[in-house]
Structure formats: C-alpha cells, structure tokens
Amino acid sequence: MRFFHLSDLHIGRQLHHYNLMEDQRKVLKEIASYAAKLHPDAVVIAGDIYDKSVPSAEAVTVFDEFLTALSAVEPSIPILIISGNHDSPERLSYASGFLKAHHIFVAGTAPEHGGEHLPTVTLTDEFGEVDFYLLPFLKPSYVKDVWEEDAPESSSEAVRMLIEREDIDFAGRRNVLISHQFYTGEGIEPGTCDSETVAVGGIDNVDTGPVKPFDYVALGHLHGAQIVGENHIQYCGTPMKYSVSEHAHNKSLAMVILREKGEEAEVVRLPLHAVRDxxxxxxxxxxxxxxxxxxxxxxxxxxxxxxxxxxxxxxxxxxxxxxxxxxxxxxxxxxxxKLTEFDEEIILKSPMDTFGDFYAEIQGRELGDEEVELLEQVIDRALEEENYR
Ligand SMILES: [Mn+2]
Structure with a gap:
C-alpha cells in the first residue's frame, strides 16, 4: 500500500509580517492533485493542522477546501488525522463522528480514562490488513487518569505505557503509528529549526525504543524532514518553509510504500512548489x-x-x-x-530579578513591596501551570 504522510500544515501561520494563506492554499492544492493522480490508499496528517488553537475562519476554510478536494477523489481515500501541540484537541474533534462516516478519522484527544484506547483504523491491501494507531499529541497530565496508580511522569513514559496497553501483535500484523512528539534515540538528537516550539532541557523528549516495533512511524512536530535513528521512523517535515532557518530545506510530500510484513517501508519524496521560496x-x-x-x-x-x-x-x-x-x-x-560585550554580561537570573530589571529600565524605578508580592504570585502560578501541563 502507498500512503501520503503529512504533518505541520500550520494553516494560518505568518512568516514575519506576511500572511501565508494563499501560499498554503496553493501547496495544499498541489498535494490534493498528487492524490488525484497517484491515488494513495490513505492520507495521514500527523498533527499541527492549524497554527493556533483557535484558528481564524479563513484558516478553517483553507483546511475545509483541502479535505473537500481530497474527498472528491474516487474511490474515496481515507484521511487519518491527529492533533498536534498547536491544535485544540476539542476543536479538532468537532464533527468527528460525522466525518468518520466519510472516511475522515480524527483523533483529537489522547485517552483520558482507563476505558479509552488509541483509535485504530484498519486498511487492507494485497498483503492483508494494516492497523494504523492514532496517538494525538500528549503531555503526561493529559493521560494521567488512564491508570489508577503509577501514572507516567514523563512524555516518554506516557507514550511507552499507552502503547503497551494496546497489546499490539507486532510479530504477525503490520502496524503504523501516527504521533506528534519530540522523538529522540540513544545518541540521536533530531535537527530542529526556528518555526517549532520544542521544549529545551529534554522534558518532552520521547524515546524511540517503544515505537521501533511498528512497521512505520509517521511523525509530526519537527519541521525538517528527517529519520530518527531508523528508516521507518520519520518526520515528514512541513509542506513549506515557515522560518528563515529553513531556507536550505527541500520541502516535499512523503509517500510511504508499505509492502509485505518484514520488508522495510520505503519513502518516496514528491517535490512541492511554493509560490515563493x-x-x-x-x-x-x-x-x-x-x-x-x-x-x-x-x-x-x-x-x-x-x-x-x-x-x-x-x-x-x-x-x-x-x-x-x-x-x-x-x-x-x-x-x-557589541554582541560580544553583551554576551559577557549575560548572567542567569531568576524570573523575578529579570522582571525587576526590566521594570526598572522601563519605569525608571524599582518594584515596590506590594508589586513584588503580586509578581511572586504570578510567577508561582505560571511555574505551577508549566509543571502540570
Ligand atoms: Mn509544528
């Protein structure tokens, strides 16, 4: 079977002060025309459909046009979608029951209770069935109630534990995972660029170990196309350049060819032509x-x-x-x-001190006691949120 692997459409995104809507519309049209010509068995979108959790009406229209163009291809091509960190899980899930009847499978939220499992879609080709597992973007807190005790404490543990409880037949069946996380392996640190929001410090890193047994892992999150340690674990990258740091990227559409069980998946890259480079x-x-x-x-x-x-x-x-x-x-x-002088002055300061300096610079006076107290509360709340999310 052959399927398209897309991710990080970021519809509604701006490049500096330029609105990219027309560029995005054009590149999605090109992908839809590839679908009409090549007729893949599925189109997989591995998260970050929209750039914002509350997309503009125009952004929703552009995505709607894309789905409509794909749906116009006969016989119909199943479309498998998960949410990314930029999407609102709830908004993306809107009308998902209705869409399912039209072969558009949307997984917005990761399992939240013990009774919930990863949604799967089973497709068939000449070699038999292929199970696609849809794993929306998650943080440990999103899935903590799945387990009565010993909930995962890191994204890496959460992904491993969610996969383990699916009891997947890795030996006998062909399985594809769709996921939107920051995957790393032993000694493998994927290349990042300026248009992503990847947390530094490794707290969001997910180990590739537990996903290796899949026959193909369709990843989203990183904007440069790349494999993560092994050929069958890949980020397809964005369909167009979303930052200056991507100037040397070659953006393309990944078409995955999955053959018999045991044969390595092959990825063919189809060129995409941006309105403007x-x-x-x-x-x-x-x-x-x-x-x-x-x-x-x-x-x-x-x-x-x-x-x-x-x-x-x-x-x-x-x-x-x-x-x-x-x-x-x-x-x-x-x-x-000037920059070297500035470099030497940089000392790691606490958020409180940093804000204090900023305040003094702007207002020409130090923070008062009451202001300090208020700001401490705000910083505590922000840190708490950060730890919980
Ligand atoms: Mn993204």
Missing amino acids: VRKKRGMLREILSQPQEDGRDDYVSITLTDETEPYKPKEQLEKIYSHILEVRIDNERIRQ
Missing part, C-alpha cells in the same frame, strides 16, 4: 543592489548587510528590487563587537 542573501548593499536581474525577486528574502558604515535607509533601497523582504540585518565589526 524563502532565501537568505548576504553582502554589501551596493553589491546586492547592482546584481543583475536575478530570479526570485518576489521570494521571501532575509538580507544581511555587511557594510562597515551602515547605509542610509537600506530597506527602502532594497525594496526596489525585492518585493517580499522579511528582514534586513546588519553584520559588521561594530555589531559583532
């Missing part, structure tokens, strides 16, 4: 302005100027050549000097 340019203003007519003047560009004497209104001048400038940065001796 995201590019980086670097050099002296004069050089950049005098470059011969080059392609991609309408791309999103991040420009770094290296002039030692900072030019007058460089952005205005560059705008005559580039229609979609994301940012103009300056990198010269003076700025580098």
